[in-house]
Amino acid sequence: MDFSIAALLTQDGITNGAIYALLALALVLVFAVTRVIFVPSGEFVTYGTLTLAALQLGKPPGTVGLLTGLALLAGAIELYAALRQREWRRLPTRLALYVVAPLLIAGAVRWLAPLSLAFPVQILLTIAIVTALGPLLYRIVYQPLAEASVLVLLIVSVAVHFAMLGLGLWFFGAEGSRTPAFTDASFRIGDMTISGQSALVVLFSLALIGALYLFFGRTLYGKALRATALNRVGARLVGVSPILAGSLTFTLAAMLCAVSGVLIGPITTVYYDSGFLVSLKGFVGAIIGGLVSYPAAAAGSLLVGLLESFSSFWASAFKEVIVFTLIIPVLLWRSLTTHHHEEEE
Amino acid sequence: MKSLLRYAAAAAFFLCALASADINVGVTLSATGPAASLGIPEKNTFELIGSPMIGGQKVNFIVIDDKSDTTEAVKNTRKLISEDKVDVIIGSTVTPNSLAMRDVVAEAEVPMISLAASAQIINPADPKTKWVFKTPQNDSLMADAVAISMRANGVNTMGYIGFADAYGESWLGEIKRSAQTAGIKVVAEEKYNRNDPSVTGQVLKLLAAKPDAILIGGSGTPAATPEKELVARGYKGKIYQTHGVANSDFLRVVGADGNGTLLPAGPMLVYEQLPEGNAVKKSAAEYVTIYEGKYGPGSRTTFGGHAWDAYKLLQLAIPEALKKGQPGTKAFRAALRDALENSKEVAGANGVFNMNAGDHNGFDNRARVMVKIENGKWVLLK
Numbered sequence: 001m002d003f004s005i006a007a008l009l010t011q012d013g014i015t016n017g018a019i020y021a022l023l024a025l026a027l028v029l030v031f032a033v034t035r036v037i038f039v040p041s042g043e044f045v046t047y048g049t050l051t052l053a054a055l056q057l058g059k060p061p062g063t064v065g066l067l068t069g070l071a072l073l074a075g076a077i078e079l080y081a082a083l084r085q086r087e088w089r090r091l092p093t094r095l096a097l098y099v100v101a102p103l104l105i106a107g108a109v110r111w112l113a114p115l116s117l118a119f120p121v122q123i124l125l126t127i128a129i130v131t132a133l134g135p136l137l138y139r140i141v142y143q144p145l146a147e148a149s150v151l152v153l154l155i156v157s158v159a160v161h162f163a164m165l166g167l168g169l170w171f172f173g174a175e176g177s178r179t180p181a182f183t184d185a186s187f188r189i190g191d192m193t194i195s196g197q198s199a200l201v202v203l204f205s206l207a208l209i210g211a212l213y214l215f216f217g218r219t220l221y222g223k224a225l226r227a228t229a230l231n232r233v234g235a236r237l238v239g240v241s242p243i244l245a246g247s248l249t250f251t252l253a254a255m256l257c258a259v260s261g262v263l264i265g266p267i268t269t270v271y272y273d274s275g276f277l278v279s280l281k282g283f284v285g286a287i288i289g290g291l292v293s294y295p296a297a298a299a300g301s302l303l304v305g306l307l308e309s310f311s312s313f314w315a316s317a318f319k320e321v322i323v324f325t326l327i328i329p330v331l332l333w334r335s336l337t338t339h340h341h342e343e344e345e
Numbered sequence: 346m347k348s349l350l351r352y353a354a355a356a357a358f359f360l361c362a363l364a365s366a367d368i369n370v371g372v373t374l375s376a377t378g379p380a381a382s383l384g385i386p387e388k389n390t391f392e393l394i395g396s397p398m399i400g401g402q403k404v405n406f407i408v409i410d411d412k413s414d415t416t417e418a419v420k421n422t423r424k425l426i427s428e429d430k431v432d433v434i435i436g437s438t439v440t441p442n443s444l445a446m447r448d449v450v451a452e453a454e455v456p457m458i459s460l461a462a463s464a465q466i467i468n469p470a471d472p473k474t475k476w477v478f479k480t481p482q483n484d485s486l487m488a489d490a491v492a493i494s495m496r497a498n499g500v501n502t503m504g505y506i507g508f509a510d511a512y513g514e515s516w517l518g519e520i521k522r523s524a525q526t527a528g529i530k531v532v533a534e535e536k537y538n539r540n541d542p543s544v545t546g547q548v549l550k551l552l553a554a555k556p557d558a559i560l561i562g563g564s565g566t567p568a569a570t571p572e573k574e575l576v577a578r579g580y581k582g583k584i585y586q587t588h589g590v591a592n593s594d595f596l597r598v599v600g601a602d603g604n605g606t607l608l609p610a611g612p613m614l615v616y617e618q619l620p621e622g623n624a625v626k627k628s629a630a631e632y633v634t635i636y637e638g639k640y641g642p643g644s645r646t647t648f649g650g651h652a653w654d655a656y657k658l659l660q661l662a663i664p665e666a667l668k669k670g671q672p673g674t675k676a677f678r679a680a681l682r683d684a685l686e687n688s689k690e691v692a693g694a695n696g697v698f699n700m701n702a703g704d705h706n707g708f709d710n711r712a713r714v715m716v717k718i719e720n721g722k723w724v725l726l727k
Contacts, residue, residue: 005549012545019542166377174381175594176566268542269570269598273379277540312546317509317536319546
């Protein structure tokens, strides 16, 4: 291996690592606030890419139908809840959030899809659709189970993963799609050629991570989420609504996944079932961060990306084995160095 | 009153017997899961076939999904045989499933027509494979075509990158054998998974070995990933694909990077370009016209053709078997097996079958053509 190959592999590893990092952040965020292991994160990624690919072909993507269906279902649940509790005061806001907003997005996409839109508009529409799925999923699936044990939440997540996987096959078919590159530009540093696409992926990821940092550090909602993550009961006592926290978390996580999907589209072919493996690698990154630390999760994901890239060069047949075996020494090291305290379930 | 009941019972029994005189064909396909891109056109094909009359008998195709999963395929096979009392099994889409199903059909003595590629499914001829037939071309037939084409293009060294699964392994084995016969050296072999986001590492390693040609052993759109990477890294040699990529989705995903790619394929892919008088032209046209009539122009895949060919074999074998026994009986199934084994000059969508006890596939060179991708179109190489 000479320097140019090592440089190419590093670049490839960092690009993939940046995408895994976004997923790892989504996983850590969701777990910290709601204790849900966000297994379907991979499906949000594939929905992102494939929705964009469908928009490129001028077709309204299948996810629009899903969005409409979930919005109506969430509306029905809210109505039923209001009827049972005879509590009408909050209903208009909730209906506006869970029904009107998603239906507006769905309507806009249906109307705009056949027009040949500019690429950036298609990207924005894609992110809007997939992000809107997040809070609806929380409302319908996780909110009624908010007090359940981690194990129950995990099992439900696996079920959601399979449901979304099947829907993905139905919406997008078995074959994969690619989206066009954001830029064909490339530039040189010394002997090394860096593709504009890779640079953009890394820049986008960094910008998103920075934005999240500001959100959690400077805004009231961000602080409320942090408070919920630290101590759910305490946060509730000082007036942070767990429903709001959960809903906001899923919105953010869905957005992170959708952006990953848009970023990964030009680099690789994405299939309806690609998401699970990608999210699993993000999960390995998140585990390195102990599912609590954002910087460690991002660094862990970068490590996963690099390890994957170099092992695909040295021993392509054992690539996945090497990446997933990484989790064993990490878990050993973590269980030896951290104090163990069982959370009361 | 009692006798009335007895008559009713007898009549009901008789009606049941009449109903079961239908011929039931059990079909297990990988319509979901990793092999869905192969299984879906096969499923579509059986939807086109419906419930036709063959030899004066209604034939029901009972199609179920095995999720590309071996255990599921075996379970489906058992269920079809024991509950639906099928006379013949078609499937499954992929090699591992088909291999596992052989034990079940051999034990129950039900003939089976596999739609998967590997020659291992029907070889060697022994009591287990006695009941098993297959319609897709053997990988060895296709690998020979690749090696011959490479030789003609002056290729001395080749690299291989393929799926890290049964498909990729089987092709690697076959191409090594064919290449050796043709005097071509395999200088690099790499693996990847169909869902890998990147194959940069493998491609760099291939390029370092500087092969004259590279064969990509993948199926469907995932086979485009290494090809796009090779082109992006400036590979100038010939790129070969396998017949697993023969669908329009591959052309869509590979785009302009696919120009000049060579691959062996079933003749139905380019039947319009075949010379008049070609043995397969008419039978391929028949299938493609019906299929594209329903699913749109350009929707043909050779995988759907394998399903159609299984139907074509049955169309000729069932009338023969009906002479020897009633559907649903052991005698009928044995006769059906014998009739399948004696299929002679049966023209299907992908080639002409001539089976015998030692060859339960029966394809010859008429079942393969070399095709080149030019500007998003399949072009027959003369």
